[in-house]
Amino acid sequence: MKTILTTGSNGLLGQKITEKILAEGRVKLIATSKGKNRYPIKSGYEYAEMDILNPNLVKKVVEKYKPDSIIHTAAMTNVDTAEADKELCHQLNVDAVQTLISLCEEKNIQLIHLSTDFVFDGADGPYKEEDAVNPLSYYGESKVLAEELLKNSKANWAILRTILVYGITNDMSRSNIVLWAKGALEKASPINVVNDQWRMPTLAEDLAEACILAVEKNAKGIYNVSGKDYMSIADLVRKVADYWGLDQSIITEISSESLNQTAKRPVRTGFVLDKTINDLGYAPHSFEEGLKIVDAQMKKVQSKK
Secondary structure, three states: OOEEEEEOOOOHHHHHHHHHHHHHOOOEEEEEEOOOOOOOOOOOOEEEEOOOOOHHHHHHHHHHHOOOEEEEOOOOOOHHHHHHOHHHHHHHHHHHHHHHHHHHHHHOOEEEEEEEHHHOOOOOOOEOOOOOOOOOOHHHHHHHHHHHHHHOOOOEEEEEEEOOEEOOOOOOOOOOHHHHHHHHHHOOOOEEEEOOOEEOOEEHHHHHHHHHHHHHOOOOEEEEEOOOOOEEHHHHHHHHHHHHOOOHHHEEEEOHHHHOOOOOOOOEOOEOOHHHHHHHOOOOOOHHHHHHHHHHHHHHHHHHO
């Protein structure tokens, strides 16, 4: 049985990987993150505190647990924060990747790296894996730089690019587009939503499954991993309203220009998923099915309170 070490295990994707591994027992898990373990179940796997900006500590943890594969989920993902603090973004999204690459080369460890649709400019989506990158933001640029490091390395690597990940954690602390939309609509105050950006939102469970499949199938190269439904952000919010029976009349559709965000966003991303479906056996849920899964989990969390 393979041993996987995850970085960023306290995040949404990190927690979903832990959940899946504990439920299915397909691999052994070493979960690592900055600070204390926030996953509610503490048995069935090992946890180590690990700040990915501390190369000596990363080396120590990797040498202690000797994983077959590392799934690197830790990153700065807030696009506007990345634009405002480029130095920290570079440390987290580029330098930390180089630390892991060096260790993986030296110790023959497979490295699964998470990337983003923001490596593209959005002029011509949906995209295939081999399409030319052209990031509009520093966040996207940092992810391109990390991808280049991997491509030029001697490591056994795979890059999983994803889009707009949604889902809930047990502590409900991490927001994302679906939770934001549901929460905002429930408050019944008017909300503005952009209608000129198109995406393929990704259920966190689907992305976690793709990460584990990439390990099991010893994936090499770049893979697109997203949901299968293509929609505008405004459509997405309306679908959330529909699912939970919330009032759509409070939604005002606006253009991206009127938001004055720090970082530019691509207009049309989305992915062609054929390679990932054929090579890895990836089978994403529909957006409707994803909302049903999130709803069931919310009810479970609330019933425990």
